[in-house]
Amino acid sequence: MKIAFIGLGIMGSPMAVHLQNAGHDVTGYNRSPEKTRALVEAGGTAASSVADAVAGAEVVAVMVPDSPDVTEVLAGEDGVFANAAPGALVIDFSTIRPDVTAELAEEARDKGFRLLDAPVSGGEAGAQNAALSIMVGGSAEDFAAAQPVFEAVGKTIVHVGPSGSGQxxxxxxxxxxxxxxxxxxxxxxxxxxxxxxxxxxxxxxxxxxxxxxxxxxxxxxxxxxxxxxxxxxxxxxxxxxxxxxxxxxxxxxxxxxxxxxxxxxxxxxxxxxxxxxxxxxxxxxxxxxxxx
CATH class of the missing domain: 1.10.1040.10 (N-(1-d-carboxylethyl)-l-norvaline Dehydrogenase; domain 2)
Structure with missing residues (x-):
């Protein structure tokens, strides 16, 4: 699949690399451009903006620090909802407030996107070893569609309920x-x-x-x-x-x-x-x- 990965920090970088190594076409974006290096060395592509990263992506993965960051990446003027192709599957691996996730999921549906909240546990070691535990909120249909992404980065992958449940x-x-x-x-x-x-x-x-x-x-x-x-x-x-x-x-x-x-x-x-x-x-x- 063509995947955009937004946020290439301690967790996001190895996750994006695993996805690229699994055969997906990954384009990454990070506010600090030097953090795209590992993905590029693995054969992925570095983008200069969120809009650039999500262009034509079937899946958009997000791994940023906090609720305001996710809101900006998804709903901001230059964010995912304004630039990704309608129907794209958005997977938020970040850890944020459940109520914010529920609001963003509703906005995503209104704009023709599918949103899963999929926070992870396992820390840097889990990310590096593709052994993360992933707790997923959203529809069962979208959870099934995201399996190839989850299986490339995680080991224990569980659908725990509707939007917000993962958080x-x-x-x-x-x-x-x-x-x-x-x-x-x-x-x-x-x-x-x-x-x-x-x-x-x-x-x-x-x-x-x-x-x-x-x-x-x-x-x-x-x-x-x-x-x-x-x-x-x-x-x-x-x-x-x-x-x-x-x-x-x-x-x-x-x-x-x-x-x-x-x-x-x-x-x-x-x-x-x-x-x-x-x-x-x-x-x-x-x-x-x-x-x-």
Missing amino acids: TVKAANQLMVAGNIALLAEAVIFLEAYGVDTAAAVKVLGGGLAGSAVLDQKAQKMLDRSFEPGFRIELHHKDLGIVTSAAREAGVVTPLGAVVAQLMASARANGDGSLDHSGLLRVVERLSGRSG
């Missing part, structure tokens, strides 16, 4: 991941305070009920104090804002989520927004009076 499930995912990271950070600082062999401790913890994907992927980063971003704190801060806002609207109480959201906000306020979310360890260190 709601992703919000729950981000709530759980943040909670796991916060507790792992507390456990690491606790173990270090007692002089335990932390590498050995992590190994045995991973073999029991405390084991998790978060422990597998983030514990070593914490032990090494190596926080090169796979998923940035500032983005998880944004996602927890989505969770707390949506929970409030639904009348749902998330007391642990509220605490973790404040810890993530503290990390960002202390200048750690560009670090991997495992850098939440630094908040626990500061609170424990153990930071350097």
Whole structure:
């Protein structure tokens, strides 16, 4: 298929490359043009604008940071709805507010487009290994049509309901991941305070009920104090804002989520927004009076 891919950052770039390697004809656009390099090296094409990228595309994939970015890319004056061919299938891989997704889906239908919200989980490693979990909201027919795209970038691909449902499930995912990271950070600082062999401790913890994907992927980063971003704190801060806002609207109480959201906000306020979310360890260190 002829695919336009808008947003070639940490996640979008490897996803676009996988699509190109799967035999699709991918044209990519990113506000920072140098980020199109990997796609071009894989045989894809770099576009100079969204309008240029979507010209003639059967599928338009979007992977940008936040709700205003998606709204601008899709509904802006120079965006997808104004320039793509009617009938194009638009797949939004971004993580944004469910209500914004529902509004954009309605606008897409009015303009003759099909929109799926398809946020992903798995971080940079999942994107690089084409092993993402993809939670998809939209019609069953459009979900079926998007399968070749999803199968090129993901491993666990599930249709979870109508428009907005993918974003709601992703919000729950981000709530759980943040909670796991916060507790792992507390456990690491606790173990270090007692002089335990932390590498050995992590190994045995991973073999029991405390084991998790978060422990597998983030514990070593914490032990090494190596926080090169796979998923940035500032983005998880944004996602927890989505969770707390949506929970409030639904009348749902998330007391642990509220605490973790404040810890993530503290990390960002202390200048750690560009670090991997495992850098939440630094908040626990500061609170424990153990930071350097």
